[in-house]
Amino acid sequence: xxxxxxxxLFLSMQxxxxxxxxxxxxxxxxxxxxxxxxxxxxLESLFVLLSNGAVKQEGRLMASLDTxxxxxxxHITAAVHDLSATYFCAVDYSGGSxxxxxxxxxxxxxxxx
Amino acid sequence: xxxxxxxxxxxxxxxxxxxxxxxxxISNHLYFYWYRQILxxxxxxxxSFYNNEISEKSEIFDDQFSVERPDGSNFTxxxxxxxxxxxxxxxxxxxxxEKSYGxxxxxxxxxxxx
Numbered sequence: 001x002x003x004x005x006x007x008x009l010f011l012s013m014q015x016x017x018x019x020x021x022x023x024x025x026x027x028x029x030x031x032x033x034x035x036x037x038x039x040x041x042x043l044e045s046l047f048v049l050l051s052n053g054a055v056k057q058e059g060r061l062m063a064s065l066d067t068x069x070x071x072x073x074x075h076i077t078a079a080v081h082d083l084s085a086t087y088f089c090a091v092d093y094s095g096g097s098x099x100x101x102x103x104x105x106x107x108x109x110x111x112x113x
Numbered sequence: 114x115x116x117x118x119x120x121x122x123x124x125x126x127x128x129x130x131x132x133x134x135x136x137x138x139i140s141n142h143l144y145f146y147w148y149r150q151i152l153x154x155x156x157x158x159x160x161s162f163y164n165n166e167i168s169e170k171s172e173i174f175d176d177q178f179s180v181e182r183p184d185g186s187n188f189t190x191x192x193x194x195x196x197x198x199x200x201x202x203x204x205x206x207x208x209x210x211e212k213s214y215g216x217x218x219x220x221x222x223x224x225x226x227x
Contacts (some may be wrong), residue, residue: 007198033215033216035218040220040223041220041221042204042219042220043156043204043218043220044218045215045216045217045218048215088155088156090156093158100146100158100161100169100171101148101156101158102158103156103157104155105153105154105155106155
């Protein structure tokens with residue numbers, strides 16, 4: 001059974017600081033997704049990582065994927081308050097006949113002035 | 114930008130009642146999904162649907178659940194006899210092709226069973 005673990009689950013940051021969220025998964029997969037969720041809202045797609053060594057950046061967020069280590073990271077640079085949200089990684093379950101996503105528990109990020 | 118539309122946004126129902134949650138996927142998408150998120154918890158896969166049939170379902174998707182694409186645009190999730198533990202946010206998602214480059218999620222239906 002595929003397991004996806006994120007850490008930390010809660011992260012309180014000061015504005016301007018850098019931090020990294022980690023996403024480990026337990027079995028082979030070559031597709032990993034990062035989503036942002038604001039309270040009571042839907043899942044907004046941030047990054048789709050399709051291959052080993054993939055790195056994508058959008059604004060203050062950068063995501064990477066190491067399929068050999070079964071690890072993805074979401075790096076936050078110079079955090080601002082607007083980044084406060086819950087961030088989920090999700091792994092495409094290659095064991096299924098068709099992609100379904102197994103989500104981590106999420107990292108609740110709070111950026112304080 | 115194309116959206117996945119879900120209705121209603123919030124539904125309150127009595128335990129034992131049937132509910133139907135509705136979704137309109139993006140028009141050229143071929144694969145459809147339902148996920149749920151119990152308050153404060155992670156998002157869980159329920160079912161995937163392609164070519165008018167279920168492709169895969171999770172352990173959560175028991176005989177109380179069913180899905181249908183009745184008219185080529187809507188994609189529905191029916192819960193026959195709701196339980197308190199069915200209270201959750203239900204998200205519909207769609208994608209253009211299998212294991213595609215991304216899944217688009219709808220805004221969700223918050224189901225409250227009382």
